[in-house]
Amino acid sequence: MLPYFCAMQKDTQVFDLINKELERQRNGIELIASENFTSLQVMQAMGSVPTNKYAEGYPGKRFYGGCEVIDEIETLAIERLKKIFNASWANVQPHSGAQANTAVFLACLKPGDKILGLDLSMGGHLTHGSPANFSGKNYQALFYGVKKETGTVDYDHLEATAQKEKPKMIICGASAYSRDWDYKRIREVADSIGALVLADIAHPAGLIAKGLLNDPFEYCHIVSSTTHKTLRGPRGGIIMMRNDFDNPFGVKDPKGNIRPMSALLDLAVFPGMQGGPLEHVIAAKAVAFGEILTDDYTRYAQQIIQNAQAMAKAFVSKGYDLISGGTDNHLMLIDLRNKNLTGKKAQETLDKAHITLNKNAVPFDDKSPFITSGIRVGVPAITTRGLKQEHMQTIVDMIDTVLTNAGDDQKIGVVKNDVHEFMKDFPLYPELEVKETAMA
Ligand SMILES: Cc1ncc(COP(=O)(O)O)c(C=O)c1O
Structure with a gap:
């Protein structure tokens, strides 16, 4: 049980689930453009x-x-x-x-x-x-x-x-x-x-x-x-x-x-x-x-732009069709029709490798909002985890491996392990990990 949550918890049924969610967030690559990781003091x-x-x-x-x-x-x-x-x-x-x-x-x-x-x-x-x-x-x-x-x-x-x-x-x-x-x-x-x-x-x-x-x-x-x-x-x-x-x-x-x-x-x-x-x-x-209002956040916002630019470039180099050809902000919208994939299939397959993003309609989409032709990819959360522009190619490579091997659960399993190993270098809430080690 993780120390941040264990001090006052009695309802183990709920707190076990919260800790399970913390592990999910820690292990995976979070690319949902509307999500982020708050600081511990925000949560407190x-x-x-x-x-x-x-x-x-x-x-x-x-x-x-x-x-x-x-x-x-x-x-x-x-x-x-x-x-x-x-x-x-x-x-x-x-x-x-x-x-x-x-x-x-x-x-x-x-x-x-x-x-x-x-x-x-x-x-x-x-x-x-x-x-x-x-x-x-x-x-x-x-x-x-x-x-x-x-x-x-x-x-x-x-x-x-x-x-x-x-x-x-x-x-x-x-x-x-x-x-x-x-x-x-x-x-x-x-x-x-x-x-x-x-x-x-x-x-x-x-x-x-x-x-x-x-x-x-x-x-x-x-x-x-x-x-x-x-x-x-x-x-x-x-x-x-x-x-x-x-x-x-x-x-x-x-x-x-x-x-x-x-x-x-x-x-x-x-x-x-x-x-x-x-x-x-x-x-x-x-x-x-x-x-x-701090300089740390200014650097964070600048890094978001750098990461989004680097990720967009990496996707384009692998033949992905970015709506508008790129990005000015923190996200990109990718039309997967040239890859013969729907957004739904891509989201579900990437989920198996613990790479999280969402299916998204692309402009003039011919598929329903439940299927979609595209995915939306955002970098605010991984930027909070400390990833820099040089890591974006690695992430795009992993996404590409999963999407080009969508039917191959063994290959996807290998990427899932790679994802977990990769994210160990970018700890979520390192303050908690120090306490956990001390308690072990
Ligand atoms: C542009 C825009 N406005 C409003 C909202 C709604 O925010 P909430 O989910 O907090 O109601 C969202 C959420 O994704 C959004 O993207």
Whole structure:
């Protein structure tokens, strides 16, 4: 049993499973673009006493007594987050990225209003208007896509759709898009029709934080994100603005007053959409934000870009078809049709070798979302483990061996052992391993 978890554990059934999951994470190569490994102090904050506290409301304006320390924690998280992105306002309470987007819609739109987002099948996210999601059920969703020839966002199509349909909000940001965004152009389109722009930076937030990608805050009215991807914090959501503004559609608060967007967004999160905030998670967000403000994290973000570049190059050299030909950020989307493989088959086969990634639709995919023609590959998690650009070829070689021997369980078993050996040089939570050795 691992020491970090054994101090207070009595429910061995659950903690045995948690330890089993720790071993899985330790042994494998984690390439899911939306995952990462938080620091131990982030996890410790998450598993701490603020979970006991009800704190509906905001710092200084709570509906419960005894919130004076919680207020300090939440204020610290807000101030650190504002500093990271040079923002003037932030809300750290959304329980997840989807909740953050829900709150933005609730604050800015009325049911039935038109929204324009990147098509899910082209790399967009469920919450940007998918019919399966609240965003597609409560609002009239329109979509733009990527160009077939280049795999990059079709801004002309975006502009033409916006001019014709006049959506109230244009959403930029994606779950599976490897290129940077032209926020300036999107804002110009939005201004020409009086629309708002929401940038959902859930994926590349950590790279934006360090100025390694275009700055959405300069042009987008509202910015939402998750905290658990490149930001390397606990699972959660955030909403931010660099400049507050008067809401343009006359949306009123529950008392019938027209209020600035920051007030409407706060009201949309609580009481609009959530009850008590998860203050233990907010404490963990504050810890992660403190880490992001360090030079160590700056080096981490730079290394993500270097690793993604090196990995993309290694895939291309082995004949893999990368959508858009490469990457500007932390991920790449690979069309496997020239390898006669589906995304589903690739994911399942790589799983056997303990290389974890996800199947993903590629633009203009002819297969269902349950099968897909592609895979999405991301480097934030392996970069946290300490892998550098010179290791990317080794990983691509292992992936290629598995995929070209998809029916050969013996060969895949050999790669699995190689994966375990390889990852021993990049310990996950080395602090724990020292304690384990001492205890043995
Ligand atoms: C662009 C984007 N927005 C929002 C979300 C939703 O985040 P969560 O899973 O925390 O609800 C994701 C998650 O993958 C995402 O990629």
